[in-house]
Structures are given as structure tokens and as C-alpha cells.
Amino acid sequence: MASVVANIGGWIYSAAAGWMMTGFDASPLMVSLVQVVTSLPMFLFALPAGALADIIDKRRFILVLEILVAIVAGLFAIMVSVDRVTPWTLLLFTFLIGTVEALEAPSWQSIVPQLVPKQDLSPAIAANSVGINISRAIGPALAGVIIAGFGIAAPFWLVAISNFGVIGVSAKLRTIVRRS
Structure with missing residues (x-):
């Protein structure tokens, strides 16, 4: 469940970042750069x-990485809320997230065998x-609904705040992993 929540948050962030960029500069290059800076770190x-x-x-x-995501997403949410985001800061924070x-994905994938019995x-x-x-x-669907209902800052706040749930589950993993 924590993985699903984290992944939904990632897609919300990505969709909201693309939406935000169209408000700054709707040129195909700038909008496509959002996807580039989202995907390039994985590569x-x-x-x-x-x-x-x-x-x-x-x-x-x-x-540690989930705490870092919460901090970076929180900083970005603050910047969006006080209208201090430029296309380049949007790209920078999207690249950071x-x-x-990208750093976390292999650890999430490789921890599954430690969480469940072999069968x-x-x-x-x-x-x-x-x-x-x-x-x-x-x-992405949630991002659209959230933006339409609450404004462009809301999805970024949601990602920052929802990470505390993922942090809680990650902290609890110690006891689960040690028992298996």
C-alpha cells in the first residue's frame, strides 16, 4: 500500500508539474522538458x-529518501503557494523529485522478498x-481533479503531506523485515 501511495503521489506531482508548465510556457519544448527531467534521473x-x-x-x-521527498515537495509547495516558481525552478524541483x-526504486523493488514468505x-x-x-x-486523474477543485498548489501540498504516511510505513518496516 505504501508503494501504491508513493507511486500515485509521483504521478500526481508529474501531472501537476506538466499542467503548471503549460501556464508558464505552452511551447512544446518547455512542456516536454517536464517529462525529460522527470524521466532522466531514472536513466x-x-x-x-x-x-x-x-x-x-x-x-x-x-x-531517508522519503524524508527528503517530503522536504523537497514541501519546499516546492511553499514556493507555489507564494507564487515564486519559474519554469526553471519547476524543472529543477521536478528533476530533484x-x-x-530513481534512487529509491531499486530498494523498494528489492525489499519485497524480505516482506513476504517465499511461497x-x-x-x-x-x-x-x-x-x-x-x-x-x-x-494523473487525481491531479486534474485536485487542481480543478483546489488550485495548482494543492497537488504539491498533497504529495508533501502524504509522504509522512509513507515515512511511517518505512519506519515500521524494520520490525517486519527483522521478523521474516
Whole structure:
């Protein structure tokens, strides 16, 4: 569930960032740069992050990265709320969030075998994959509803605040992982 919530938050952030960029500069280049800075970190950092996930405490790493996401998303939400965002700060913060997600993805994926008994591993991996795909559909739709109902700052606040739930689950993982 924490993974699904985190992924929905990522898609909400991405959709809201694209929406915001069209308000600044609707040129195809600038709007497409939002997707570039969202995806580029995965291309650049996923392999090194996978190697890192193999040698460090995954739970602690996830916890630190989730706290970092909450801080970065919170700072950005404040900037949006006080109307201090430019197209370039939008791209910078989107890149930062994408970088943290790229660093975290291998740890989230590799911790699944530590959370479930071996006989339940295949269904757990399938459920994790379904959750990722569901979040791709739900996240952007929620972003549109939230923006329409509450304004452009709301999705960024939601991502920042919802991360505290993911942080709570990540902190609790220590007891789950040690029992398995």
C-alpha cells in the first residue's frame, strides 16, 4: 500500500508539474522538458542505485529518501503557494523529485522478498506490479481533479503531506523485515 501511495503521489506531482508548465510556457519544448527531467534521473541513476541497494540497509535508505521527498515537495509547495516558481525552478524541483525516486526504486523493488514468505513472493511481486500500473492511471486523474477543485498548489501540498504516511510505513518496516 505504501508503494501504491508513493507511486500515485509521483504521478500526481508529474501531472501537476506538466499542467503548471503549460501556464508558464505552452511551447512544446518547455512542456516536454517536464517529462525529460522527470524521466532522466531514472536513466542516469537507476543502475548505480541498484548497486547501492545491494550494499546498504534498504529500509534506512528508503526512510531517508522519503524524508527528503517530503522536504523537497514541501519546499516546492511553499514556493507555489507564494507564487515564486519559474519554469526553471519547476524543472529543477521536478528533476530533484525524479532523482530521489530513481534512487529509491531499486530498494523498494528489492525489499519485497524480505516482506513476504517465499511461497507468497510471486503473488506479492505481481501485486506490486499491478499497484504501479494502477497508480499510473489514478495519479494523473487525481491531479486534474485536485487542481480543478483546489488550485495548482494543492497537488504539491498533497504529495508533501502524504509522504509522512509513507515515512511511517518505512519506519515500521524494520520490525517486519527483522521478523521474516
